[in-house]
Amino acid sequence: MNEQLKKLYTLAQRPERRIIGLMSGTSLDGLDVALCRVSGSGLDTSLRVEHFATVPYAESFKQEIRAIFAKRHIDFQQLCLLNPYIGTYHGRLVRQCLSQWGVEPAAVDLVASHGQTVYHAPRAQHQLPDYPNATLQIGDGDHVAVTTGIITLSDFRQRHIAAGGEGAPLAVYGDYLLFTKKGENRILLNMGGIANFTYLPASAEADAVFTTDTGPGNTLLDAFTQKYFNEPYDSDGAYATAGTCHPGLLRALKDHPFFDAPFPKTTGPEVFNQTFVAVAQEKSDAHSLSANDLLATLARFSADTIVAAIRRATHISEPHTLYVSGGGAHNPVLMQGIREQLPTSFQICKIDELGVSGDAKEAVLFAVLANETVAGGKVNFGNRAGVPSVSMGKISFPE
Numbered sequence: 001m002n003e004q005l006k007k008l009y010t011l012a013q014r015p016e017r018r019i020i021g022l023m024s025g026t027s028l029d030g031l032d033v034a035l036c037r038v039s040g041s042g043l044d045t046s047l048r049v050e051h052f053a054t055v056p057y058a059e060s061f062k063q064e065i066r067a068i069f070a071k072r073h074i075d076f077q078q079l080c081l082l083n084p085y086i087g088t089y090h091g092r093l094v095r096q097c098l099s100q101w102g103v104e105p106a107a108v109d110l111v112a113s114h115g116q117t118v119y120h121a122p123r124a125q126h127q128l129p130d131y132p133n134a135t136l137q138i139g140d141g142d143h144v145a146v147t148t149g150i151i152t153l154s155d156f157r158q159r160h161i162a163a164g165g166e167g168a169p170l171a172v173y174g175d176y177l178l179f180t181k182k183g184e185n186r187i188l189l190n191m192g193g194i195a196n197f198t199y200l201p202a203s204a205e206a207d208a209v210f211t212t213d214t215g216p217g218n219t220l221l222d223a224f225t226q227k228y229f230n231e232p233y234d235s236d237g238a239y240a241t242a243g244t245c246h247p248g249l250l251r252a253l254k255d256h257p258f259f260d261a262p263f264p265k266t267t268g269p270e271v272f273n274q275t276f277v278a279v280a281q282e283k284s285d286a287h288s289l290s291a292n293d294l295l296a297t298l299a300r301f302s303a304d305t306i307v308a309a310i311r312r313a314t315h316i317s318e319p320h321t322l323y324v325s326g327g328g329a330h331n332p333v334l335m336q337g338i339r340e341q342l343p344t345s346f347q348i349c350k351i352d353e354l355g356v357s358g359d360a361k362e363a364v365l366f367a368v369l370a371n372e373t374v375a376g377g378k379v380n381f382g383n384r385a386g387v388p389s390v391s392m393g394k395i396s397f398p399e
């Protein structure tokens with residue numbers, strides 16, 4: 001038998017595995033690296049984050065990704081080159097983190113690598129009846145495996161699509177295993193570039209969980225903060241706080257078919273980008289808005305569409321706890337916009353209260369997905385649209 005297969009077979013049977021989860025999200029801020037100890041599998045999974053870091057990307061690297069990111073027309077050679085380049089680069093960042101943490105690569109069992117989404121095209125977006133839901137993540141897993149010397153699982157989203165999903169959100173699979181609590185209706189809201197949530201009903205039944213993207217989280221705020229202030233994001237919502245929301249533009253922003261489409265649904269910066277905002281400004285005669293007023297309106301837009309989705313998807317008057325994660329949890333304007341629109345039956349707190357840092361959560365979730373693929377079985381989510389009962393990730397051997 002292949003030695004690597006033997007190794008995988010052995011580690012799959014152990015009660016505990018050490019897994020590094022990697023996430024590089026739509027904000028392009030950096031690589032999230034979470035070293036986790038994962039024991040058990042399925043509903044018996046328990047997880048402890050031993051180390052976490054976000055390794056920031058250099059501006060030149062961000063520019064290279066932006067040249068192909070969420071664009072219909074790109075330099076194909078650059079896409080081809082970036083695929084192995086990002087895999088190797090992520091592998092090197094993993095080695096760098098391990099060395100800082102004083103952990104030998106040989107002491108890690110698996111890497112779970114999300115890669116970098118460069119294009120997301122669910123059917124509702126591309127509207128080509130002969131084509132399926134589609135999404136593309138680059139940063140090939142073979143290169144991560146060879147660079148780290150660790151067996152790597154990657155490209156998680158294709159199996160989800162092959163089973164009828166849109167390739168996202170995948171967080172629900174980890175959320176259900178780690179955070180379900182009988183007797184408590186939980187909503188786990190992640191505000192990254194795009195916002196999404198997982199609904200974990202008090203019944204704790206797998207076939208009642210629910211997940212969807214809600215629309216923009218930080219992506220538009222980031223784009224316009226970069227454009228007008230040459231800063232990566234509106235730190236603590238300072239620019240938005242200095243502005244005033246423009247009601248006409250807000251209405252025009254919300255007038256997009258994504259928001260009326262049935263759940264579950266997914267989206268990305270392919271839809272919610274500067275062109276989308278320019279069209280809404282045109283429609284609402286709001287071209288000459290100040291940068292601060294624009295940011296105030298965009299923050300309101302994210303908060304309103306998040307709350308509208310939660311209202312549509314839940315029995316709003318029942319008690320719920322909303323656990324917030326992702327970079328948007330650090331933006332007080334977004335947090336306030338959400339808080340003031342939810343009824344008092346909603347308790348709002350950060351996911352950190354459940355023992356996982358909100359910045360680490362997505363990377364941690366990929367570690368859980370890899371653990372399930374290697375050591376678990378399939379959770380039966382019943383016939384919930386958007387949550388096919390699958391295990392995900394392709395396996396790459398370092399040797």
Ligand SMILES: Nc1ncnc2c1ncn2[C@@H]1O[C@H](COP(=O)(O)OP(=O)(O)OP(=O)(O)O)[C@@H](O)[C@H]1O
Nearest residue numbers: 025026027192193194218233235236326327330331
């Ligand atoms: N102090 C802060 N004030 C305001 N915004 C912040 C702050 N800290 C982080 N953010 C926001 O969070 C973003 C990064 O969030 P995160 O890393 O969760 O996104 P991501 O994982 O790249 O996106 P996605 O989940 O859509 O793939 C930043 O780009 C910024 O907009």
Ligand SMILES: CC(=O)N[C@H]1[C@@H]2OC[C@@H](O2)[C@@H](O)[C@@H]1O[C@H](C)C(=O)O
Nearest residue numbers: 117120168169170171192194196362
């Ligand atoms: C295609 C893609 O990369 N989608 C991301 C993105 O970032 C947030 C939201 O849009 C979510 O649907 C997804 O990521 C998280 C990790 C998920 O799949 O749950």
